[in-house]
Amino acid sequence: MGHGIALIVLAGVCLALIMTCVWLATRLQRLNKSMEYQFRQHAERHLKRDQSMQELTRRVDTYIGVCVKMGDELQALQQLAAPLPERLSKLEQSDPAMISYIQASRLVTLGASVEDLTQSCGLTKGEAELVSKLHKARGATPPAN
Template sequence: MIWIASLAVALAVACSVLGYACHQLSQRLRREVEAQASRDALRDQRIKELGRRLETYLEGSVRMGEDLHELRRLVAPLPDRLTQLEQRDPHSLSFSQASRLVGLGASVDDLTQSCGLTQAEAELVSRLHQAGKDRG
């Protein structure tokens, strides 16, 4: 009989220890779940911020592409226009000579004074020369 009572006490102690261990593990698991939820929320916030930044960069790239397309559209007819201008007045200093002067560092004002070009023509020659340098 005594051994049954001591066995019962031992089982009660073992159950108490196991109950306490389960309680401790449960609390630890709850803390880990809360910590993971906090890390997940932080990660999600960072992902959203990175998404917003990426969207901003993409919008900038699209605008830059549109601007580049517009510039190409504006610059494309310039070589033909220069050829037309060169053929227009054979008695004035040629536009190819003006282009050479720009290559030597002549300003727009220099071209208008020395070549008899209008301000717009001198700017055109200067820009074409600059565009040629940028491509080459």
């Protein structure tokens, strides 16, 4: 009879171990499902981040290209504008009539009237009115020296 009780106790311990194994296997499956879900969520976040990074990289590349093109155009404009002061000076010296118009333009910037222009620069009334109207049309910006 001593062996029978030992077998029953052993069977009970085995049954408890089996139930514990089943419980652990169930917990392990739930844990695996949870980890798979978290992994998918993590992968989706990384994919979205990578897509955002690619879009931002594309935009930055576009902006850099535009800036380089603008820089090239500004450099071309600088080269084009560099000789203008010298050319204007030569033009002022070579054409006496041009001196009157340049002087009239400067006087208009200072607030001279049409009558002032006709007296100071020797312009006709029509020419003085034209210089005055051109000055107003340009938004009262002073001429470059």
